[in-house]
Amino acid sequence: MADVQIEELNSGDGVRPPRAGNLAGAVLARGGVALAGVVVLIDLLAAVLVPVHGWRPPLVVPLVLLLVAFSAPLVRRVPAVAVPSWTTLACVAIAVGHGVWAGLTHAEHVVLRRDAGSYALYTQWISTHHGLQIPSQLDAFGGAAALADPAFRLGSPAFFQVTTGGGAEIVPQFFLGAPAVYSLGWWTTGGFAGVFVMPAIASAAALLALAGLAARLVGPRWAVLATAALAICQPMLHAARSTYSEPVALLVVAAAAALLVDATRATGRAAVSLGWAAGLGFGFAGLIRVDALREVSLLLPVCAVLALRKHPAARPIAFGALFGTAIAVVPAVLLSRPYLGNIGGSLVPLVGLTVVLGAGAWVAARWGTAIGRRLPTIARLPELTAGLVLLVGVVLAARPLFMTVHQSAADPGSKVVAGLQLRQGLTVDGGRTYAEHSVQWLSWYVGPLVLVAALLTFAGLAGLSVRWWRSDETEVPGWLGPAVVALGSIVLTLYRPGITPDHPWADRRMVPIVFPAVIIAAVAFLAWLVRRMRTGPALKVTVATVGAVAVLLPTWAATAPVAGAAGRTEVGEVAAAQKVCAQLDPSLDAVVALDARSANEWPQLIRGLCGVPASSVKIADPDRGADAVRGIVARITEADRRPVLIAAQDEGRTLMKQVDVSQEPQVVADLATREDQRYLERRPDGTDPLGVQLWMIRL
Known part of the structure; x- marks a missing residue:
C-alpha cells in the first residue's frame, strides 16, 4: 500500500476529475456539512441566549431560520463533483434507515442513573425554563441555615450544588451543545417524546456527513459500504437511541473533517474560506464535548506542515480552530465550571498537550525548513514510520499481557466498578479501569480483520506522508489532515478511555472518532486491495464482495441481539415520573430523599419536571439518621412547606418509619423495565431487568 494515496482510490469508481457536480454529488458533498452548520448555529445561539434566559421558541426558531438562510450561500461554496446517483441514494437511505431504526427503538432514560438521564433532564430544564442556572429553592428548606447542616444536600449526580453568597444554585454537569439541539424536540412535541428521537436524527445526519467524508477519501461507491458498516455498529446505535452528546459531536467533527479535505485540495481564496470553515468546525465542536480539544490539538501540527508547504489554508485552519475553541470556552466556564473542575485530572493534560503541540507547530512553521536541512537523512524513513505505527497498534492490543491499569481508589467510579466485579464473580479491585482492554472493546463490535486492515491503512499512510514530505511534490494529499487527527485521537482514546468501564455504556467514548475512523480506514484498505488487482472485473467483484461481508458480518453479529425492540431500555420511566409528580404540590411540598438511590435518581427530576x-440527606452516622432528618423536616415546616420523604431502597423506608411511626410509606412508582447490561469483561448481548420503585410519606 506504500505507493498509493487514498484519493487515488477514486480511479476505479468511474468518477472523472473534479468538475461541476450533479445533484447527487452536491447532496453527498454538502448535505452533512449543511446539517452540521445548523447544529453549530443552534449551539452558538444557545451560548448567547441560555445565560440570559432567552432560550424561547418564538425567539430561537426565527433566528435559526434567519441564520440558516444567511449561511446557505456559504454551503454552496463547498466543492462537489459528479457521482453516480445510486451511491448518494444508497447513503441517504442508509442514514435515514439508521435514524428511523434508532428512533423507533429509543430509550426513555429520565430517572437519573447515567449520563443519558442527565442530558434528558438538562434538555427538559432549558426547554421549559429558558435558561440556567437552576434555582435551588433553598428557602423551602429554611434558607442559608440549611447549608450549615452536614447532612443536607441539594445536588445529585450531574447536577452540582454550588454555594453563592448566602444561597445556592444547581449547575448541570455537561456542556450546553447537545441539550440545546435536543430542546427543539421538546418544543416540537411538548415533552420528552421529541427529545428521545433527536439523537436518532442527529446520528442520521452524522452518517450523511461521514458518507461525504468517505466519498472524498475512498470514493463514492466505497462510501456506501463504510456508511452501512457504521449504521449497524452497535455503539453508534446505542448512542443514537439515548440522549447522549456523541451523535451531535460526531456530526460536527465529521463535517469539519470533510471540509479539511476540501481545504487542503483547494487553492487560492477557496482554500482560505474552506480552511476557516474546517477550523471553526473543529473548534466549535467544543460547544458539545470537552474532548473536542484533543482534535484541535492534533490539528495544529497539520497546520504547521501546510504552512511549510506555503498552503493558503494553513493559517485559516489554525486560527479558525483556536478561535472556535476560544468561543466554546466561554459557555463552558460560565455554565459548566464545576464539571471542568471535576475532570481536571483529564482536562489539564489535554490542555497541556494542546499547548505543547501548538508551540511545536509554531516553531516548525517558522523554522522547520532550516531545521530540516540540518537534520541527518535517515535511510528508509517511510518504512520506519510505518513500522512505528504498526508497533504502537500491536503494543496497545497486547497490553493485557503485561499491564493492569488502575485509577485512584478514591475516584467515585471505583465503588461502581467494585460492585460490578462482585456481582459478576470477578476479583474485586475497584481501582481498575480496564483501559488495557480498549482494543478488545473495538474488536467486539467490528471484528479483528477490520482492526488489522485499519492498522495497515494508517501504517501505509504514515509512510506515505513521510515520502510525500521528502519529495518535491507541492500538492498536499487530501487525506493528510483527517489521517493525522484520526490516528492521534484513536491512540489517545485507546490509551486512556477515561470512562467507567462497563459496557455498552463505555463504548460510546469511541463513537465520535474511533469507530468511524477505523471503519473508513478498513474500507480504504479493501478498496486499495481491489484496485491493485491485475485481474478481470469478475474476480475484483468477488474480492470486493467477500471483503464487504468481512466488514459487515462481525458488526451485524454484535448488533443483532439488541437490534430490535428487545434492545429498548428504560421504557416507562416518563410515565413513572409523571405519577410521582401527580402526588406532589409545587406550591406546598418540599421533598427529601432518604437513601443513596433515591438521592441519585429523583431530586433533579422532581425539581425540574x-x-x-427537592433535596437529599447524607447520613454519616446511621444511629443518628432519624435525628438528622427531623432537623431538615423542622426547617421545612418553619418555612411553611409540607415535608415529603421519599425512598427507593429498604434503608430509606426504614428511616421513614423511624422519623414517623404513625404512617406506612406509600408506593408512588413501581416500574418493571429493562436496562443495558453492565459487563466489564465481555461484550453485552442483551438487556437486564430494572426495577424503578419510589416510596413516599407526607408529614
Whole structure:
C-alpha cells in the first residue's frame, strides 16, 4: 500500500476529475456539512441566549431560520463533483434507515442513573425554563441555615450544588451543545417524546456527513459500504437511541473533517474560506464535548506542515480552530465550571498537550525548513514510520499481557466498578479501569480483520506522508489532515478511555472518532486491495464482495441481539415520573430523599419536571439518621412547606418509619423495565431487568 494515496482510490469508481457536480454529488458533498452548520448555529445561539434566559421558541426558531438562510450561500461554496446517483441514494437511505431504526427503538432514560438521564433532564430544564442556572429553592428548606447542616444536600449526580453568597444554585454537569439541539424536540412535541428521537436524527445526519467524508477519501461507491458498516455498529446505535452528546459531536467533527479535505485540495481564496470553515468546525465542536480539544490539538501540527508547504489554508485552519475553541470556552466556564473542575485530572493534560503541540507547530512553521536541512537523512524513513505505527497498534492490543491499569481508589467510579466485579464473580479491585482492554472493546463490535486492515491503512499512510514530505511534490494529499487527527485521537482514546468501564455504556467514548475512523480506514484498505488487482472485473467483484461481508458480518453479529425492540431500555420511566409528580404540590411540598438511590435518581427530576423543591440527606452516622432528618423536616415546616420523604431502597423506608411511626410509606412508582447490561469483561448481548420503585410519606 506504500505507493498509493487514498484519493487515488477514486480511479476505479468511474468518477472523472473534479468538475461541476450533479445533484447527487452536491447532496453527498454538502448535505452533512449543511446539517452540521445548523447544529453549530443552534449551539452558538444557545451560548448567547441560555445565560440570559432567552432560550424561547418564538425567539430561537426565527433566528435559526434567519441564520440558516444567511449561511446557505456559504454551503454552496463547498466543492462537489459528479457521482453516480445510486451511491448518494444508497447513503441517504442508509442514514435515514439508521435514524428511523434508532428512533423507533429509543430509550426513555429520565430517572437519573447515567449520563443519558442527565442530558434528558438538562434538555427538559432549558426547554421549559429558558435558561440556567437552576434555582435551588433553598428557602423551602429554611434558607442559608440549611447549608450549615452536614447532612443536607441539594445536588445529585450531574447536577452540582454550588454555594453563592448566602444561597445556592444547581449547575448541570455537561456542556450546553447537545441539550440545546435536543430542546427543539421538546418544543416540537411538548415533552420528552421529541427529545428521545433527536439523537436518532442527529446520528442520521452524522452518517450523511461521514458518507461525504468517505466519498472524498475512498470514493463514492466505497462510501456506501463504510456508511452501512457504521449504521449497524452497535455503539453508534446505542448512542443514537439515548440522549447522549456523541451523535451531535460526531456530526460536527465529521463535517469539519470533510471540509479539511476540501481545504487542503483547494487553492487560492477557496482554500482560505474552506480552511476557516474546517477550523471553526473543529473548534466549535467544543460547544458539545470537552474532548473536542484533543482534535484541535492534533490539528495544529497539520497546520504547521501546510504552512511549510506555503498552503493558503494553513493559517485559516489554525486560527479558525483556536478561535472556535476560544468561543466554546466561554459557555463552558460560565455554565459548566464545576464539571471542568471535576475532570481536571483529564482536562489539564489535554490542555497541556494542546499547548505543547501548538508551540511545536509554531516553531516548525517558522523554522522547520532550516531545521530540516540540518537534520541527518535517515535511510528508509517511510518504512520506519510505518513500522512505528504498526508497533504502537500491536503494543496497545497486547497490553493485557503485561499491564493492569488502575485509577485512584478514591475516584467515585471505583465503588461502581467494585460492585460490578462482585456481582459478576470477578476479583474485586475497584481501582481498575480496564483501559488495557480498549482494543478488545473495538474488536467486539467490528471484528479483528477490520482492526488489522485499519492498522495497515494508517501504517501505509504514515509512510506515505513521510515520502510525500521528502519529495518535491507541492500538492498536499487530501487525506493528510483527517489521517493525522484520526490516528492521534484513536491512540489517545485507546490509551486512556477515561470512562467507567462497563459496557455498552463505555463504548460510546469511541463513537465520535474511533469507530468511524477505523471503519473508513478498513474500507480504504479493501478498496486499495481491489484496485491493485491485475485481474478481470469478475474476480475484483468477488474480492470486493467477500471483503464487504468481512466488514459487515462481525458488526451485524454484535448488533443483532439488541437490534430490535428487545434492545429498548428504560421504557416507562416518563410515565413513572409523571405519577410521582401527580402526588406532589409545587406550591406546598418540599421533598427529601432518604437513601443513596433515591438521592441519585429523583431530586433533579422532581425539581425540574414536577416543579417541587427537592433535596437529599447524607447520613454519616446511621444511629443518628432519624435525628438528622427531623432537623431538615423542622426547617421545612418553619418555612411553611409540607415535608415529603421519599425512598427507593429498604434503608430509606426504614428511616421513614423511624422519623414517623404513625404512617406506612406509600408506593408512588413501581416500574418493571429493562436496562443495558453492565459487563466489564465481555461484550453485552442483551438487556437486564430494572426495577424503578419510589416510596413516599407526607408529614
